[in-house]
Amino acid sequence: MRFRVRKAAHVFERVGLAVAGAACGLFVGAYVGSAFAVLTTQGFLLMMMVLGFVGFYLGIDTPQLPFDEAHSHIDAAELLSSAGTLCATFAAFASVAVIVLRLEPHSALTWLVLIGWIGGVAMQIVAGAKARMRK
Template identity: 60%
Template structure:
């Protein structure tokens, strides 16, 4: 019984992360779509939402490399955990760009197309980093 409750809680948590990613993707898509007429489509918004959901589902809550404090100073300990690093940077970048997109929408600003392009690039790079991090972490299990 206890195991099923833990599994349910984990699935619920991951589903919540996926929903947060989809919401972030929706905000970035709404801002970019309102600035670039060619991207004002339902398909573009759906793509942004799905990529956000997929990235946040895979890239957040990645299993870490086991830590062995008794082996401090060994070459293995000095290595950077690529999955953990990519997950952290990708999550920060994706949520930062979503934050800026929401701010622009709420404040009804009309930024230069360069800023919109940077928001789109930051979103794509962040989500790709999350997906790669989640893939790396799950392949090494």
């Protein structure tokens, strides 16, 4: 019984993080979509949300390597996951700031946010897949 409760709690935690990723994707999609008319579609918003959901589900809370002499090298999956999370959340934070404060930034910031989001989420997905494949 205790094992099932812990397993369920872990799944709830991961799904909660994934929903937070989807929300971040929604904000990035709303900001970037409003800046570029070509990207003002429901499909683009949905794609950004799905990328955020998958990235935050796989890329956060990855299985870590044990801390011993046999595993003394740098854990690439952990480094990729943390860098991806940082990039994706900075992109989401910038998007929310632009939307809430009603700013009109240069288009270079919009491209930077889009590239930061896609790059960050891609790093999370790759890190999560790599960490789970080494089991």
